[in-house]
Amino acid sequence: KSSSIAVSTHMPFVCRFDVVGYGCMTCIGNSGPLPDAVVEAITQGDLVAVGVLSGNRNFEGRVHPNTRANYLASPPLVIAYAIAGTVRIDFEKEPLGRNAENKPIFLKDVWPTRDEIQAVERQFVIPEMFKEVYEKIERVNESWNSLNAPSDQLYSWNPKSTYIKSPPFFDLLTMELQPPNSIVDAYILLNLGDSVTTDHISPAGNIARNSPAARYLTNRGLTPREFNSYGSRRGNDDVMARGTFANIRLFNKFLNKQAPQTIHFPSNETIDIFDAAERYQQAGHPLIVLAGKEYGSGSSRDWAAKGPFLLGIKAVLAESYERIHRSNLVGMGVIPLQYLPGENADILGLSGRERYTINIPKELTPSMQVQIKLDTGKTFQAVMRFDTDVELTYFQNGGILNYMIRKMSLQS
Structure with missing residues (x-):
């Protein structure tokens, strides 16, 4: 699974971009919060806020609970829609914006050619970069390598963990089959x-602050910034049942x-x-x-x-x-x-x-x-x-x- 999303911040003649989610980050709904003022405007106006992403998880509310509609597009189109600031645009007839001379700039004017894309690939996407990463993968992360791994054959459950707990699926299990009940x-x-x-x-996205899962985590001493997402807590049945x-x-x-x-x-x-x-x-x-x-x-x-x-x-x-x-x-x-x-x-x-x-x-x-x-x-x-x-x-x-x-x- 691969996902990406671009967010634009509009100012006069300036459009800034930051990569706020990639890989499973966007797919799982961990791209981060929207500014409070934006969430308030969406809520008060009952707006259908839209996300455009180059992933495969465009369910409503997945990328963020307040993006009710989400559309799939290629990475260049993600950028194009972010520049336009709306999905209600006909790229063939409407410009993305205007340049310093007030000339309209259309998508066709900035869309890269195949030769340009291949030139970038030849310059930057080279075998050596992958070889270097995978050669170091077992020794480059000192924090990971220094972790103590228990040698027990059975997992030692930590009753204080809010991420992994022993599930209740087998609590009432008997060896004898029970006849099905009406x-x-x-x-x-x-x-x-x-x-x-x-x-x-x-849902696999973020845990709402007023939800039963949030109350469960709060009662265990966690703050909202520590809630994380349902996807990250799928090893805890108490959280997932509440979700x-x-x-x-x-x-x-x-x-x-x-x-x-x-x-x-x-x-x-x-x-x-x-x-x-x-x-x-x-x-x-x-x-x-x-x-x-x-x-x-x-x-x-x-x-x-x-x-x-x-x-x-x-x-x-x-x-x-x-x-x-x-x-x-x-x-x-x-x-x-x-x-x-x-x-x-x-x-x-x-x-x-x-x-x-x-x-x-x-x-x-x-x-x-x-x-x-x-x-x-x-x-x-x-x-x-x-x-x-x-x-x-x-x-x-x-x-x-x-x-x-x-x-x-x-x-x-």
């Missing part, structure tokens, strides 16, 4: 629409607006999604997510399945799934349910405020239909998207992690 009287945690991405489900569905651009139909919040129906309170899920789990209530088409689209991310599992989500009911994300849900023991052709929440009259009971048969077959019954008395059928016998095996084991532990234990 989902009884489940609440709907979220009512989502089409094209919900893995970035909406498990699940924490994208500020998540649109929840229960609220009819973009916000990482939902309605906790027993209390009728609008609260952060993690806090609602925690209340449901403490009361012993299973959870389901309603969604539209292409649920889980975008980049593959294991935490987009692990996070919902930790929130107590037992199933997702969607019109269709992105292929890899559906497989990841299966791998965590979360049931991917799919409406029958021609049906969806609107056609079936589902508000999401009902309670759902899903009858899981003891004998399962790939792509079988199951009955869903609401507390209103309404019933309908949905497809369990376990597409192969192998996926059924994973589900019956409570997920692929449990399956592998059991398999390894039997082999040892």
Whole structure:
């Protein structure tokens, strides 16, 4: 993955550039903060601020939470849009700006020729620079080389670490397989629409100061400048569970607006999604997510399945799934349910405020239909998207992690 972004600062006849993110820095959303005045203007004016980047992660809010729209472009075009200061420009008809003589300068006037680019490559991109770097890689960083590495065969967990902690995935694991249970009287945690991405489900960008993850880190003595990003803390399940569905651009139909919040129906309170899920789990209530088409689209991310599992989500009911994300849900023991052709929440009259009971048969077959019954008395059928016998095996084991532990234990 390679990413870059250029930021311009406009002054009379001057345009400055700084490289503020490269490699995974921009891709993961660590390009740095916008000036407070800019964030305030965007928020107060409800502006659609735009980022232009030469990467492959242009989800809304990914580069920065306040850049609602992000477009992919070649590195020269990133610079061109930054000079223009807007994406609403026709480069063929509108100039990038004017020179000291007030002459309009178009993109074609400054676009490098192939010969110019190759001349720069021949001068600066030479084999010796790569050879020099890799020859020194094992000895050049004294700080890295001086680190003490334990020789223990098992990792020694540091209970004070906010980056890496022992995950709870195996806390209730037994060697004996447990028969699948039906989902009884489940609440709907979220009512989502089409094209919900893995970035909406498990954002990798910065941790908002008013989020459950921020509260968790603050309680452990960290300051906002030390929060870092969800991507950097993906070894801590407490942070990642709190970051699940924490994208500020998540649109929840229960609220009819973009916000990482939902309605906790027993209390009728609008609260952060993690806090609602925690209340449901403490009361012993299973959870389901309603969604539209292409649920889980975008980049593959294991935490987009692990996070919902930790929130107590037992199933997702969607019109269709992105292929890899559906497989990841299966791998965590979360049931991917799919409406029958021609049906969806609107056609079936589902508000999401009902309670759902899903009858899981003891004998399962790939792509079988199951009955869903609401507390209103309404019933309908949905497809369990376990597409192969192998996926059924994973589900019956409570997920692929449990399956592998059991398999390894039997082999040892």
